Amino acid sequence: MGTTLDFCTAGESHGRQLTAIIIGLPAGLTVEAGAIDRELARRQCGYGRGGRMQIESDEVLITSGMRHGRTLGSPLALTIGNRDWPNWEQEMAVAPPGHSFASQRMVSVPRPGHADLAGAAKFGHPDMRNVLERASARETAARVAVGAICRQLLSEFGIGMHSCVVNIGGVAAEVPQRPDDEFWTKVEGSDVRCGNETAADEMHTAIDQAGARGDTVGGEFEVHVSGLPPGLGSNGTWQERLDARLAAAVMSIPAIKSVEIGLGKQVADRPGSQVHDPIEAGDPGDSWPFSRPTNNAGGIEGGISNGEPIVVRGAMKPIPTLTQPLPSVALPSLKPSPAHAERSDVCAVPAASVVGEAMVAFVVAQAMCEKFGGDSLVDMQAACEAYWQRLRQLWQPRAEGV
Ligand SMILES: Cc1cc2nc3c(=O)[nH]c(=O)nc-3n(C[C@H](O)[C@H](O)[C@H](O)COP(=O)(O)O)c2cc1C
Numbered sequence: 001m002g003t004t005l006d007f008c009t010a011g012e013s014h015g016r017q018l019t020a021i022i023i024g025l026p027a028g029l030t031v032e033a034g035a036i037d038r039e040l041a042r043r044q045c046g047y048g049r050g051g052r053m054q055i056e057s058d059e060v061l062i063t064s065g066m067r068h069g070r071t072l073g074s075p076l077a078l079t080i081g082n083r084d085w086p087n088w089e090q091e092m093a094v095a096p097p098g099h100s101f102a103s104q105r106m107v108s109v110p111r112p113g114h115a116d117l118a119g120a121a122k123f124g125h126p127d128m129r130n131v132l133e134r135a136s137a138r139e140t141a142a143r144v145a146v147g148a149i150c151r152q153l154l155s156e157f158g159i160g161m162h163s164c165v166v167n168i169g170g171v172a173a174e175v176p177q178r179p180d181d182e183f184w185t186k187v188e189g190s191d192v193r194c195g196n197e198t199a200a201d202e203m204h205t206a207i208d209q210a211g212a213r214g215d216t217v218g219g220e221f222e223v224h225v226s227g228l229p230p231g232l233g234s235n236g237t238w239q240e241r242l243d244a245r246l247a248a249a250v251m252s253i254p255a256i257k258s259v260e261i262g263l264g265k266q267v268a269d270r271p272g273s274q275v276h277d278p279i280e281a282g283d284p285g286d287s288w289p290f291s292r293p294t295n296n297a298g299g300i301e302g303g304i305s306n307g308e309p310i311v312v313r314g315a316m317k318p319i320p321t322l323t324q325p326l327p328s329v330a331l332p333s334l335k336p337s338p339a340h341a342e343r344s345d346v347c348a349v350p351a352a353s354v355v356g357e358a359m360v361a362f363v364v365a366q367a368m369c370e371k372f373g374g375d376s377l378v379d380m381q382a383a384c385e386a387y388w389q390r391l392r393q394l395w396q397p398r399a400e401g402v
Pocket residue numbers: 050113114115135136137140253254255256317319320321343344345348351352355
């Protein structure tokens with residue numbers, strides 16, 4: 001972790017708890033644990049999730065970095081307990097087991113599409129549970145908690161965030177170019193996070209049919225960020241480009257196999273005149289006196305936010321644990337055997353969209369801390385206001401025809 005806003009997580013899927021430590025949060029930010037729990041509940045919802053969601057009812061515990069409801073400017077640590085821990089206490093014990101212990105949950109047949117085989121080779125674990133426990137997407141609950149805190153920071157600057165599912169198993173749903181509150185309310189009311197009811201019904205069918213076959217389905221989600229200032233990220237170096245940082249963050253979510261910004265790969269099929277967003281003059285008195293009739297760029301040009309909403313799309317592969325398992329081989333005998341199967345989701349695209357929001361919230365919050373200094377919230381707000389004033393003056397001469 002560097003000196004800027006950053007975080008890391010620790011914890012195994014069936015371990016005692018998940019832990020996240022966030023560094024670089026400004027002092028003076030009000031953090032509400034209830035708002036974090038609401039985000040955790042959003043991650044747990046979704047048609048097609050497995051039995052674990054009934055066991056989990058995630059609740060955050062903030063253990064340091066805050067006093068009397070506000071951040072101190074020091075590292076913030078949080079934990080999310082595992083309600084299933086009593087059933088795993090021996091299997092996942094940190095301490096050496098007693099002489100009589102024999103694992104009942106050893107994993108010796110790797111699952112195609114999971115980290116099992118590659119991780120066993122990398123770390124030298126004969127029991128692939130030692131790999132899958134960390135590769136499991138249970139870890140994304142900690143990311144959602146971190147994202148919830150980043151969202152609380154962003155809301156201080158009027159920056160808002162939404163996500164929706166745009167495809168499950170090949171059933172696609174259109175999203176308006178500039179979705180309104182009514183659209184987002186529909187999304188939040190949908191158990192597949194889809195704003196189009198007809199498409200949502202077809203998505204249910206696709207999930208049911210896959211589940212009945214012992215199969216799984218993937219899909220795509222979109223994250224939309226509104227209200228952010230132009231000028232976040234930079235064209236200066238490859239590491240600073242906001243689009244590259246968003247792509248890495250969303251791609252880091254387990255099972256995400258492609259990330260697009262704005263029109264994404266469709267840009268390859270269209271001429272420039274149908275890709276680039278014209279620039280129109282807005283009100284000369286505004287600090288940002290421009291408007292764009294389209295937002296094909298997804299709010300980023302040259303690696304810098306351009307004042308339009310950011311639109312990021314992630315594609316998720318189907319869940320690799322199948323109840324009708326694919327062929328694999330037992331280790332170390334190499335004897336052909338169906339892949340390991342355990343309680344699992346049929347479809348987790350709606351949950352992945354909530355995790356996508358969290359990762360996008362983190363990247364945008366990090367870029368805000370870089371641009372406006374991250375020591376204290378009041379300093380950040382003052383720097384942000386000074387920036388808007390500078391922009392107002394920057395465009396003033398043109399408004400007066402100078
Ligand atoms: C929210 C979410 C839930 C997931 N649930 C499962 C699951 O129940 N079973 C499973 O095998 N994989 C699940 N995955 C996917 C695996 O974690 C992922 O495919 C695996 O770690 C291998 O990583 P890779 O797909 O990025 O190569 C889930 C992913 C996400 C984002």
